[in-house]
Amino acid sequence: MGAQLRVYKRRIKSVTATKKITKAMEMIAASRVVKAQRKVAASTPYATELTRAVTAVATGANDKHPLTTEVENPTRAAVLLLTSDRGLAGAFNSNAIKAAEQLSEKLRADGKEVDTYIVGRRGIAHYNFRERKISGEWTGFTDQPDYADAKAIAAPLIEAIETETAEGGVDELHIVYTEFVSMMTQNAVEARLLPLSLEEVAEEAGTKDEIRPLYDFEPSGQDVLDALLPRYVESRIYNALLQSAASKHAATRRAMKSATDNAGDLITALTRSANAARQAEITQEISEIVGGSAALTDATAGSDK
Amino acid sequence: MAAELHVELVAADRQVWAGEATLVVARTASGDIGVMPGHQPLLGVLESGPVTIRTTSESEGGTIVAAVHGGFVSFADNKLSLLAEVVELADEIDVQRAERALERAKSEADAAAERRADVRLRAVAAG
Numbered sequence: 489m490g491a492q493l494r495v496y497k498r499r500i501k502s503v504t505a506t507k508k509i510t511k512a513m514e515m516i517a518a519s520r521v522v523k524a525q526r527k528v529a530a531s532t533p534y535a536t537e538l539t540r541a542v543t544a545v546a547t548g549a550n551d552k553h554p555l556t557t558e559v560e561n562p563t564r565a566a567v568l569l570l571t572s573d574r575g576l577a578g579a580f581n582s583n584a585i586k587a588a589e590q591l592s593e594k595l596r597a598d599g600k601e602v603d604t605y606i607v608g609r610r611g612i613a614h615y616n617f618r619e620r621k622i623s624g625e626w627t628g629f630t631d632q633p634d635y636a637d638a639k640a641i642a643a644p645l646i647e648a649i650e651t652e653t654a655e656g657g658v659d660e661l662h663i664v665y666t667e668f669v670s671m672m673t674q675n676a677v678e679a680r681l682l683p684l685s686l687e688e689v690a691e692e693a694g695t696k697d698e699i700r701p702l703y704d705f706e707p708s709g710q711d712v713l714d715a716l717l718p719r720y721v722e723s724r725i726y727n728a729l730l731q732s733a734a735s736k737h738a739a740t741r742r743a744m745k746s747a748t749d750n751a752g753d754l755i756t757a758l759t760r761s762a763n764a765a766r767q768a769e770i771t772q773e774i775s776e777i778v779g780g781s782a783a784l785t786d787a788t789a790g791s792d793k
Numbered sequence: 794m795a796a797e798l799h800v801e802l803v804a805a806d807r808q809v810w811a812g813e814a815t816l817v818v819a820r821t822a823s824g825d826i827g828v829m830p831g832h833q834p835l836l837g838v839l840e841s842g843p844v845t846i847r848t849t850s851e852s853e854g855g856t857i858v859a860a861v862h863g864g865f866v867s868f869a870d871n872k873l874s875l876l877a878e879v880v881e882l883a884d885e886i887d888v889q890r891a892e893r894a895l896e897r898a899k900s901e902a903d904a905a906a907e908r909r910a911d912v913r914l915r916a917v918a919a920g
Contacts, residue, residue, distance in 0.1 A: 527806065530806055530807045530808070531805065531806055531807075533801065533803045533808045534803045534804065534805050534806070534808075534876060537801070537803055537867070537874045537876050538865075538876060540867070540874075541836060541865055541867050541874075541876070544836055544867065544869075545836060634806075635805040635806055635878060639878075702834060703834045703835060703836045703867075703869070704833050704834060704835045704836070705835075705836055705837065706821045706822070706823060706826065706835060706836065706837030706838065706866075707821070707822050707823045707837070707838070711822065711838060712836055712837065712838055712865070715838045715865070716865065719865075719876075719878075723805065726805065
């Protein structure tokens with residue numbers, strides 16, 4: 489076998505192996521997307537009921553609460569960025585990081601200091617490499633987040649917002665995550681979690697123009713609000729974590745699908761080249777044989793006479 | 794007879810139970826509260842404890858007990874929602890495991906774990 493042909497054969501073999509791996513990863517990611525979507529759906533009833541309850545208290549009780557009151561001159565904001573622990577997901581992480589950076593830029597332009605909180609090794613690595621300060625970080629659960637994880641994230645954030653700004657607290661809390669729209673579309677989005685805008689909450693619950701019943705609060709409106717709002721924030725973070733996980737798996741699936749397709753194209757091209765190389769080798773051999781035999785015939789023809 | 798209310802028992806990550814009931818008893822921060830159809834709209838903070846639901850369907854034995862760890866109760870328009878981070882039906886609770894957890898929590902003086910295990914056991918006892 490000619491040297492060139494051998495090189496082609498070897499590359500085809502290695503690309504075929506790669507294709508098998510990416511195909512397997514694609515299928516794993518596809519099954520995980522479905523699982524993650526199911527988790528998003530399962531968490532919806534809780535989120536809906538909680539949103540309805542928050543709307544009811546906030547409009548019925550007219551109580552002021554640190555989590556709903558706008559500060560007049562906000563000077564510091566917290567940004568919670570959700571990335572994934574693992575890569576191989578196309579532009580998933582860089583899109584989220586880019587969105588967080590744009591948001592931080594905007595907040596700084598408004599004269600606010602920005603504290604960054606990050607979930608996921610990818611985002612943490614990005615910030616560490618650039619030696620930027622991270623106020624809080626969490627890793628290890630981005631593929632399958634639990635409610636307990638959301639609680640762990642929410643606790644220091646709520647504490648920060650309840651602390652006076654002069655003592656190191658924050659006035660606003662923003663969240664940047666990747667919204668799962670469909671299998672093919674995931675968008676990095678930013679949202680302000682706190683202070684809570686009650687009009688937005690009402691709009692989200694679809695109860696804006698509904699006439700709300702007059703609730704009896706047990707033990708009191710203020711106490712209910714105190715207990716409700718942290719839960720609401722946790723539930724929002726939980727939902728963002730789940731969507732981010734679903735988006736990550738969808739992005740992985742798409743990245744791996746295009747890798748598999750590319751490997752297939754590469755194999756076709758390499759096989760063509762290998763065939764051409766083999767054909768060229770055969771042609772050369774034939775012409776060598778023909779040439780050799782012609783030379784032999786000529787030589788014997790001469791000696792016969 | 795229209796005297797029944799729709800109950801939804803919802804945990805953070807799943808809907809635990811939904812159905813019609815005639816009476817729901819839950820423990821709020823200021824004491825046990827019973828909700829029957831036609832109750833005035835209510836929104837309350839729940840204490841950890843068992844919640845008893847008297848259902849209208851005979852197939853489930855008429856009564857459902859669940860261990861609810863914190864959370865809220867809201868009632869309006871004959872619809873009652875019980876929300877909590879963790880909700881377990883009495884049938885789902887493994888008594889031996891809960892007892893072991895209680896022992897362990899007592900020996901380690903872990904108040905939160907002790908309360909959780911205690912709520913589970915009380916829910917089983919009530920169910």
